[in-house]
Amino acid sequence: xxxxxxxxxxxxxxxxxxxxxxxxxxxxxxxxxxxxxxxxxxxxxxxxxxxxxxxxxxxxxxxxxxxxxxxxxxxxxxxxxxxxxxxxxxxxxxxxxxxxxx
Amino acid sequence: xxxxxxxxxxxxxxxxxxxxxxxxxxxxxxxxxxxxxxxxxxxxxxxxxxxxxxxxxxxxxxxxxxxxxxxxxxxxxxxxxxxxxxxxxxxxxxxxxxxxxxxxxxxxxxxxxxxxxxxxxxxxxxxxxx
Amino acid sequence: xxxxxxxxxxxxxxxxxxxxxxxxxxxxxxxxxxxxxxxxxxxxxxxxxxxxxxxxxxxxxxxxxxxxxxxxxxxxxxxxxxxxxxxxxxxxxxxxxxxxxxxxxxxxxxxxxxxxxxxxxxxxxxxxxxxxxxx
Numbered sequence: 500x501x502x503x504x505x506x507x508x509x510x511x512x513x514x515x516x517x518x519x520x521x522x523x524x525x526x527x528x529x530x531x532x533x534x535x536x537x538x539x540x541x542x543x544x545x546x547x548x549x550x551x552x553x554x555x556x557x558x559x560x561x562x563x564x565x566x567x568x569x570x571x572x573x574x575x576x577x578x579x580x581x582x583x584x585x586x587x588x589x590x591x592x593x594x595x596x597x598x599x600x601x
Numbered sequence: 602x603x604x605x606x607x608x609x610x611x612x613x614x615x616x617x618x619x620x621x622x623x624x625x626x627x628x629x630x631x632x633x634x635x636x637x638x639x640x641x642x643x644x645x646x647x648x649x650x651x652x653x654x655x656x657x658x659x660x661x662x663x664x665x666x667x668x669x670x671x672x673x674x675x676x677x678x679x680x681x682x683x684x685x686x687x688x689x690x691x692x693x694x695x696x697x698x699x700x701x702x703x704x705x706x707x708x709x710x711x712x713x714x715x716x717x718x719x720x721x722x723x724x725x726x727x728x729x730x731x
Numbered sequence: 732x733x734x735x736x737x738x739x740x741x742x743x744x745x746x747x748x749x750x751x752x753x754x755x756x757x758x759x760x761x762x763x764x765x766x767x768x769x770x771x772x773x774x775x776x777x778x779x780x781x782x783x784x785x786x787x788x789x790x791x792x793x794x795x796x797x798x799x800x801x802x803x804x805x806x807x808x809x810x811x812x813x814x815x816x817x818x819x820x821x822x823x824x825x826x827x828x829x830x831x832x833x834x835x836x837x838x839x840x841x842x843x844x845x846x847x848x849x850x851x852x853x854x855x856x857x858x859x860x861x862x863x864x865x866x
Contacts, residue, residue: 584627598863599728713761720862
């Protein structure tokens with residue numbers, strides 16, 4: 500039993516990502532979409548937090564939202580998986596339920 | 602897999618309606634079922650037929666209507682949220698003594714119970730909002 | 732629709748600045764009629780939804796905080812408040828409304844609906860839900 504946590508807020512603006520990481524359990528998945536994708540750039544202020552979370556949780560980012568915001572794949576923090584909308588759907592199938600951190 | 606999708610934000614102001622629409626299309630393309638899309642809060646504004654966006658912009662309301670027409674997706678607008686924001690079908694407009702209705706094709710207005718039913722009947726309930 | 736699912740309503744926003752708290756409460760009241768297992772989570776600024784002494788009169792808005800007190804009448808008896816969120820905001824349990832329900836199995840004694848839980852406890856409760864709704 501695992502949960503897909505969906506975050507759509509920039510971590511520079513709101514605390515949704517930090518709250519989410521405080522709740523996501525080992526084996527859960529976290530998907531960053533919309534403005535949240537600015538959080539995955541390697542070397543940013545949240546890289547340490549995300550790297551620590553990657554030890555026992557899956558972190559994914561919606562590639563269409565990265566591309567829209569001019570963030571190339573190679574800037575994404577190592578360990579974070581890029582998914583497209585089809586991959587987003589697959590994540591909702593692989594996990595038993597979802598929680599949106601609005 | 603059977604999905605209910607909750608849309609909490611209006612079109613254009615926030616990306617959530619776009620994301621919900623893209624997700625719904627991707628899910629349908631994989632053979633999943635969208636049991637219902639429920640529009641709440643400002644999300645009810647996705648259901649107006651009187652929006653006229655610039656020609657070079659997407660027309661979200663129409664895209665929802667097309668999703669309903671092509672895939673039989675049940676698009677439900679919350680009546681309480683709709684009344685607050687002036688989203689009316691012909692019956693509701695008559696009941697309220699108003700001179701116009703503005704609901705787009707494929708949408709229907711109903712109660713919050715439709716959202717709860719979606720949560721009970723579906724395998725997954727996804728929330729898109731701000 | 733005979734199956735019972737666990738529904739959790741997650742509240743992370745303060746009231747009045749946006750409509751989410753009020754319209755979330757409206758969902759909870761409707762949901763009660765469906766005889767599902769309902770609980771509410773108050774996290775982050777959401778804890779302000781149930782603090783005492785709310786008075787939005789000068790804003791021209793309706794004070795809907797009293798409605799939380801009526802939740803017991805709708806068989807909504809599980810209001811979980813994250814302790815870390817309270818503490819981070821300089822609040823304690825004493826700052827919250829004394830929301831209660833009447834226990835029909837105990838001579839209708841009034842019992843508290845609000846339970847303070849740690850983040851880890853809340854995460855475990857959340858993990859046990861079938862449907863998590865956030866507004």
